[in-house]
Amino acid sequence: MMFGMKKNKLDSTSQKHGVNLITYNHPQDVVAEQFRTIRTNIQFTAVDKKIKSIVFTSSEPSEGKSTVSNNFAVTCANQGSKVVLIDADLRRPTIHKTFGLDNKVGLSNYLLGNAKLDEILQPALVRNLYIIPSGPIPPNPSELLGSVRVKDLIKELESKFDMLVLDAPPVNTVTDTQVLATVVDGVVMVVPQGIAMKAGVRHARESLELVHAHIIGAILNRVTVQKSVYYGGEYYGAEKK
Incomplete structure (x- = not known):
């Protein structure tokens, strides 16, 4: 399934509460509405099992996966869901900067056994939304993300929250996302139009399929009016593979 997203204020939101949080700063904007459509479409992809945990990733760095995951989380929280x-x-953690949070204690501390869940969980500026920042950058991210503590964390969070949104590294650069994909309900690829290479996106998809990841679909972001003609003139919606 392909979700499209028109380029608008998504890459230049005001600095009021966080970079690129258009769903918070401008909830009536067309891009914020597109995030609500994406939220609805993802919900409807769950036929046999409700999707409670999603990894957002991309094929390469700087393709917008953090911006998309952050805004998706805000959109779900605004709907009334309890989201982490x-x-x-x-x-390359960024979420603590976007939400203006402290990053001294976070996920890495928990995975190392140096912090408890209530010590790394922080309330965000949006009602119903909580953040687990990355914490200090460890020397062995892949090993930590592949540990049993990750599975235990996901299981515990799923019992406390309606939706888990994970911002993960690009697939083609490290193996971290492949590891995470095996413990969540689904994976969404963020693909910037006119920037991401087809070969790179294909390789990322194959890497995820190799670990039997449930690929929900892809979000085509940075779509311009001129380019959208190649996609039937639609800025958002759903297109089957």
């Missing part, structure tokens, strides 16, 4: 947004990018 996890910065699982232990190499």
Whole structure:
């Protein structure tokens, strides 16, 4: 399934509460509405099992996966769902900066056994939304993310929250996302139009399929009016593979 997203204020939101949090700063904007459509479409992809945990990733760095995951989490929280947004990018964390939170204690501390869940869970600026920042960058991210403590954390969070949103590293750069994909309900790829290479996206998809990840679909972001003609003139919605 392909979800499209028109380019608008998504890459230049105001700095009021966080970079690129358009779903918070401008909830009536067309891009915020597209996030609500994406939320609805993802909910309808769950036929046999309700999706409670999603990894957002991309094929390469700087393709917008953090912006999309952050705004998706805000959208779900605004709907009334109790959401936790996890910065699982232990190499280049950004979520604590976006939400203006402290990053001294976070996911890495928990996975190392140096912190409890209530010590790393922080309330966000949006009602119903909680954040688990990355914590200090560890020397062995892949090993930590592949540990039993990750599975235990996901299981515990799923019992307390309606939705888990994980911002993970790009697939083609490290193996972290492949590891995470095996313990969540689904994976969403973020693909910037006109930037991501087809070969790179294909390789990322194959890497995820190799570990039997449930790929929900892809979000095509940074779509311009001129480019959208190649996609039937639609800025958002759903297109089957």
